[in-house]
Amino acid sequence: MIKLILVDDHPLFREGISARLSMHQGIDIISEAENGRQLLEQLTTCSPDIVMMDINMPDINGMDALEMVKEKYPSIKVIMLSMHDDKEYILNVIRAGAEGYLLKDISGEEMISAIIKVYEGSKCFSNEIAEILAQDTNQKNDVLTTREQLVLRLISHGYNNKKIAVELDISVRTVETHKRNIKQKLMINTTSGLVRYAIEHRLDK
Amino acid sequence: MIKLILVDDHPLFREGISARLSMHQGIDIISEAENGRQLLEQLTTCSPDIVMMDINMPDINGMDALEMVKEKYPSIKVIMLSMHDDKEYILNVIRAGAEGYLLKDISGEEMISAIIKVYEGSKCFSNEIAEILAQDTNQKNDVLTTREQLVLRLISHGYNNKKIAVELDISVRTVETHKRNIKQKLMINTTSGLVRYAIEHRLDK
DNA sequence: GTCTATCTACGGGTTATTACTTAGAAAATG
DNA sequence: CATTTTCTAAGTAATAACCCGTAGATAGAC
Numbered sequence: 001m002i003k004l005i006l007v008d009d010h011p012l013f014r015e016g017i018s019a020r021l022s023m024h025q026g027i028d029i030i031s032e033a034e035n036g037r038q039l040l041e042q043l044t045t046c047s048p049d050i051v052m053m054d055i056n057m058p059d060i061n062g063m064d065a066l067e068m069v070k071e072k073y074p075s076i077k078v079i080m081l082s083m084h085d086d087k088e089y090i091l092n093v094i095r096a097g098a099e100g101y102l103l104k105d106i107s108g109e110e111m112i113s114a115i116i117k118v119y120e121g122s123k124c125f126s127n128e129i130a131e132i133l134a135q136d137t138n139q140k141n142d143v144l145t146t147r148e149q150l151v152l153r154l155i156s157h158g159y160n161n162k163k164i165a166v167e168l169d170i171s172v173r174t175v176e177t178h179k180r181n182i183k184q185k186l187m188i189n190t191t192s193g194l195v196r197y198a199i200e201h202r203l204d205k
Numbered sequence: 206m207i208k209l210i211l212v213d214d215h216p217l218f219r220e221g222i223s224a225r226l227s228m229h230q231g232i233d234i235i236s237e238a239e240n241g242r243q244l245l246e247q248l249t250t251c252s253p254d255i256v257m258m259d260i261n262m263p264d265i266n267g268m269d270a271l272e273m274v275k276e277k278y279p280s281i282k283v284i285m286l287s288m289h290d291d292k293e294y295i296l297n298v299i300r301a302g303a304e305g306y307l308l309k310d311i312s313g314e315e316m317i318s319a320i321i322k323v324y325e326g327s328k329c330f331s332n333e334i335a336e337i338l339a340q341d342t343n344q345k346n347d348v349l350t351t352r353e354q355l356v357l358r359l360i361s362h363g364y365n366n367k368k369i370a371v372e373l374d375i376s377v378r379t380v381e382t383h384k385r386n387i388k389q390k391l392m393i394n395t396t397s398g399l400v401r402y403a404i405e406h407r408l409d410k
Numbered sequence: 411g412t413c414t415a416t417c418t419a420c421g422g423g424t425t426a427t428t429a430c431t432t433a434g435a436a437a438a439t440g
Numbered sequence: 441c442a443t444t445t446t447c448t449a450a451g452t453a454a455t456a457a458c459c460c461g462t463a464g465a466t467a468g469a470c
Contacts, residue, residue, distance in 0.1 A: 009310070010288075010309055010310050011310060011312070012218060012221040012222065012225075012309055012310065013217060013218070013221060015221045015224055015225065015313075016217040016218065016220045016221030016224065017217065019220055019221070019224045020217075020220065083215070104215055104217050105214070105215050105216055105217065107216070145415080145416060145417080146416090147416075147417060147418095148416095155397055156397065156401065157397075157398075157401070158393065158395045158397040158398030158401055159395070159397070160395055160397075160456075160457085161456075161457070162456080170417085170418070170419085171418075171419055171420085172419095172456095173418085173419050173420060173421095174417075174418050174419055174420095176419095176457075176458075176459095177417085177418075177419075177420095178417085178418095179457090179458090180458075180459075183458095188363065189458095190363045190364070190365055191396060191397055191457085192360055192361065192362070192363040192364070192365075192396055192397065192399075192400045193362075193363030194397075195397045195400035195401055195404075196361065196362070196363055196400055196404065196409075199400075199401065199404050204401075350445085350446060350447080351446090352446070352447060352448095353446095365426075365427090366426070366427070367426080375447085375448070375449085376448075376449055376450085377426095377449095378448085378449050378450055378451095379447075379448050379449055379450095381427075381428075381449095382447085382448075382449075382450095383447085383448095384427090384428090385428075385429080385430095388428095394428095396427085
């Protein structure tokens with residue numbers, strides 16, 4: 001029997017997943033949680049084999065919860081769920097050590113076989129995700145250096161050059177240089193365009 | 206027997222809702238669709254009492270589909286579903302003539318009673334929504350004039366003043382004036398901030 | 411040790427944006 | 441018909457952003 005905890009802030013999703021997994025005898029949902037905080041509380045008294053968790057949740061979100069679970073309970077396998085087939089997310093999830101990453105619109109069979117695979121020690125990522133990873137790993141986003149990403153984030157929050165300079169404690173001229181390089185790398189030539197890019201590619205958080 | 210069509214691009218949501226509504230004998234899900242296009246096709250051969258539809262969907266989204274359904278089949282009641290408790294959405298949905306607007310995280314009982322209410326001719330909006338509407342209906346967004354919204358949209362697409370002027374065939378000085386007024390009304394003082402605002406409040410489409 | 415990437419920063423000049431004011435024409439509202 | 445709103449536009453001056461190159465310091469890779 002595979003013991004599983006389900007974490008999602010939407011009851012509807014939890015019900016939907018429950019309905020699916022109940023079709024399979026070998027999987028037992030021993031508990032449910034609405035967010036990362038609840039999950040961590042439950043883990044003090046409860047030992048699941050697998051945690052299946054949404055990425056987007058209030059309070060403590062899925063990414064943070066993933067990192068905390070992996071730190072405190074490295075033997076618990078974690079499968080992340082997401083609406084978004086987004087490269088940035090996926091890379092972070094993989095780096096954080098999740099055993100699986102599934103898009104929410106997969107079929108029940110796929111979900112069950114993923115859980116079993118992960119339980120048996122493999123990793124499992126949605127087909128779409130393999131494709132996404134294959135696409136442009138060395139493209140666009142990775143070209144931005146840490147500092148550039150930081151500057152871009154501040155830009156996306158509506159900071160002007162001077163504020164960014166103050167915030168990062170560097171010269172306005174340096175901010176200008178970073179900004180110029182970012183624009184060149186992303187082939188975007190207005191600040192507004194950068195804001196849009198940052199938000200769309202989730203580089204603003 | 207209330208005949209209902211369920212429209213959502215995520216099978217999981219449809220399953221979750223089905224599971225809930227199956228508890229009630231008086232509701233019959235006669236069909237499901239993944240997006241607005243499929244819904245419209247189905248409506249040529251199928252006559253539901255109520256369409257229950259997600260707002261965010263690929264291809265033809267919920268808002269557009271709502272308008273089309275209301276135009277072609279005004280007798281069909283429509284309940285919109287959304288993850289977001291977003292004022293802009295709600296106002297648009299109400300203006301477009303939907304009979305209901307529910308947040309996806311309501312309970313099964315609430316959902317059933319909403320369907321029955323709507324079937325009987327009332328309108329039904331989530332409690333949260335009434336609160337949201339009560340909040341600041343006369344605030345922020347409604348103060349932007351048509352022209353200002355247009356300018357804001359172009360700003361959010363990365364246009365600079367000159368390009369906007371060319372696009373709208375007005376003087377750069379006029380664009381400056383509009384922009385200044387927008388900033389004042391929204392109490393935002395950078396262009397980047399405007400882009401963010403526009404995207405977050407969905408004024409960029 | 412050399413090479414490369416990254417972060418830092420400036421000079422000099424050009425262009426864009428902003429701040430503050432004012433104001434006419436047209437349309438909608440009363 | 442009077443009033444208000446909206447869209448239009450400009451003067452003037454200050455400020456910010458952008459474009460071009462250049463370059464030192466530091467850390468990591470080969």
